[in-house]
Amino acid sequence: MKAAVVTATGQVEIQDMAEPAIKDDEVLIKVKTVGVCGSDLHLFQGTHAFRKPPAVLGHEVAGDIVRVGSAVTRFKVGDRVTVEPHRGCGECAFCKQNLVNLCLNKSAPGTPGWIGTFVEYFNAPESALYAIEDAVSYEEGTLIEPLAVAVHALSRATVKERESIVILGVGTIGMLSLVVAREMGFKTIICTDTAPFNREAALKHGAAAALDPLTEDVVARVKEMTGGRGADLVLVCAGAEGILSQASECARRRGEIGLVAMITKKIPFYCYGMVFNEQTMYGAMTYETRDFAKAAEMVNSGLDLSGFVTQKLPLARTQEALDILSQKKEGVIKVIVTV
Ligand SMILES: NC(=O)c1ccc[n+]([C@@H]2O[C@H](COP(=O)([O-])OP(=O)(O)OC[C@H]3O[C@@H](n4cnc5c(N)ncnc54)[C@H](O)[C@@H]3O)[C@@H](O)[C@H]2O)c1
Ligand SMILES: [Zn+2]
Ligand SMILES: [Zn+2]
Numbered sequence: 001m002k003a004a005v006v007t008a009t010g011q012v013e014i015q016d017m018a019e020p021a022i023k024d025d026e027v028l029i030k031v032k033t034v035g036v037c038g039s040d041l042h043l044f045q046g047t048h049a050f051r052k053p054p055a056v057l058g059h060e061v062a063g064d065i066v067r068v069g070s071a072v073t074r075f076k077v078g079d080r081v082t083v084e085p086h087r088g089c090g091e092c093a094f095c096k097q098n099l100v101n102l103c104l105n106k107s108a109p110g111t112p113g114w115i116g117t118f119v120e121y122f123n124a125p126e127s128a129l130y131a132i133e134d135a136v137s138y139e140e141g142t143l144i145e146p147l148a149v150a151v152h153a154l155s156r157a158t159v160k161e162r163e164s165i166v167i168l169g170v171g172t173i174g175m176l177s178l179v180v181a182r183e184m185g186f187k188t189i190i191c192t193d194t195a196p197f198n199r200e201a202a203l204k205h206g207a208a209a210a211l212d213p214l215t216e217d218v219v220a221r222v223k224e225m226t227g228g229r230g231a232d233l234v235l236v237c238a239g240a241e242g243i244l245s246q247a248s249e250c251a252r253r254r255g256e257i258g259l260v261a262m263i264t265k266k267i268p269f270y271c272y273g274m275v276f277n278e279q280t281m282y283g284a285m286t287y288e289t290r291d292f293a294k295a296a297e298m299v300n301s302g303l304d305l306s307g308f309v310t311q312k313l314p315l316a317r318t319q320e321a322l323d324i325l326s327q328k329k330e331g332v333i334k335v336i337v338t339v
Contacts, residue, residue, distance in 0.1 A: 004118035004318040004337075006053045009046035012319050020115050020123040027075055027124060028067035029083070032138040034117045035060030035145065036321045036335040037172070038262070043110065044322055047264065050108075056116030057318065059085035059109040062132060062141030063122065063339075072126045080132040082141045083124040084148070084292040085109050085117070101152075101286040118318060120339055130296040139312070139336050143176070143305045146334070148295035150176035152287040153260045154184060155294075157233050158280070164188040164231040166222055166250045169238025170202045170210070172334050173260055175308060177235050182206045183298065186233075190225055190250075192218055193238070197331030205307070213240070219249040226252065230277075236261050244269040253277040260284050311335045 005015045022028050040057045042048035065079045075081065088095040088103035095103050110116035115123065132141035150173060165186045167174045170193045181189050182205070191202040192211045199210035209225060211218050222231055230252035236243055239261045247257045248270070257279060274281065287295070299305060310333045313321045321335045 001120035002315060003115070003120070004057045004315055006044050006055055006057060008053050010044065011053075012044060012057070012322065014316055014318070017119075019121040020119075022067060022069050022123045023125075024069040024071040025125050025127070026069045027065045027072055027081075027126060027129065029061070029063040029081060029122045029124060030066045031061055031063040031117060031120055031122050031339040033062050033142045034058045034337050034339065035142045036325050036337060037146065038325070041322060041326050045326075051110045055110045056118055057110065058117035058119075058337075060142050060145040061085070061117035061122055062138040066121070069126075075126055075129055075131075080134070080138070080141065081129045082132055082144050082296065083117075083122070084128045084130065084287075084289060085145065086286065087114070087125065087128065098288060098290070101288060118315065118337065118339075130292065131300070133300045135302075136299055137306065139309045140299055140305045142336060143308060143334065144292070144295045144299050146172050147176045147180070147299065147305065148287040148292040149173055149260070149284075150180045151295050151298075152291040153177055153235055153237075153258050153284040154180050154233075155291060156258055156282050156284045157256050159232045159254075159256050161232045162186045164190065164226045164233075166231040166234040166247075167191045167202075167207075168213075168234065168236050168243055168247060168250075169193055169261065170198045170207075171237065172308070174235070174237030175201060175205065175333055176305075177237060177260070178202055178205055178207060179303070179305070183303070188225060190222055190231065195328065195331070198333065201307075201331075201333060213246070218246060222250045229253075230255055232256070233258065239263040239267075241267055243267070245273075248273045248277075248279060251277070251279050253279070255279050257281040258284055308333045309336050313337055315339050
């Protein structure tokens with residue numbers, strides 16, 4: 001079968017390789033669509049924490065089951081599915097609390113024990129499968145994974161009030177967080193993004209305002225739109241030099257700040273306001289299984305995410321798909337690769 005492999009930093013090739021074998025509790029999926037994610041760029045650029053070249057790209061996927069292991073009971077050949085792409089060790093303290101995302105020994109696609117999803121055939125355990133309804137396209141099925149990131153990011157918040165939320169950065173994750181915030185009943189949703197395309201899309205999908213942090217006083221606008229109080233919740237979905245201080249300034253007293261962006265370099269943070277205003281900051285790492293289940297349920301019950309697929313390219317053009325996301329040469333929210 002064909003697979004898109006990062007052979008060395010900055011180099012991707014379409015290679016022939018053997019189809020993965022399946023264990024008794026696994027299925028083999030004929031891949032239809034895969035999503036290009038920021039973490040694929042990290043693998044490609046050699047900056048990913050645990051995915052290292054040579055490795056097959058991808059962890060977002062939708063397709064059809066073509067083979068089932070002998071112990072599989074809930075799914076059959078022909079079923080349309082997506083996959084929750086991580087597996088816990090089952091033994092550690094975090095796995096015991098159903099926190100697979102925090103497992104000390106988790107496996108994920110694109111690591112030595114599990115192939116990436118940019119392939120013609122992908123194996124996955126039955127426990128990680130979610131059915132995709134017939135009315136839902138494979139593309140939207142693929143978006144269940146990043147939607148689960150957004151569900152988790154919002155579920156980690158403990159603020160009860162849903163008057164206002166600020167989302168700093170509306171790329172894929174911020175935009176899907178906007179959708180989840182809307183579904184959760186946040187009344188005023190204020191977004192920021194440096195890209196006009198993303199700001200326009202945010203307005204189209206329910207944001208009350210979409211601000212340009214380069215030309216507008218974001219904090220002043222947020223205060224103005226929240227009766228001078230600041231927002232109940234601020235989600236950081238972009239990495240930029242002053243973004244943590246900005247998040248704190250946008251949040252109200254006793255407000256919360258959720259960190260979703262993977263900011264790998266040290267950035268300054270003026271933390272006095274956090275103390276003075278008794279704010280809480282939390283991190284959100286991928287998703288718990290219940291978040292993934294919630295995201296699948298949202299999409300299967302009719303949440304329309306089709307507008308977020310901005311580019312579709314075949315597997316042979318994987319390099320171009322990576323370039324579109326990394327260089328943002330054209331308006332981009334989600335790039336899908338079709339297999
Ligand atoms: N915590 C997790 O589990 C998890 C999962 C997926 C992605 N991430 C991280 O979340 C972040 C966002 O991911 P993504 O896939 O949406 O990336 P993305 O590149 O699609 O989105 C980032 C957006 O931020 C905008 N931006 C840049 N500078 C900005 C600024 N100063 N203020 C506001 N917006 C700005 C960009 O124009 C872009 O639209 C990344 O850091 C990614 O690594 C985290
Ligand atoms: Zn992803
Ligand atoms: Zn574990």
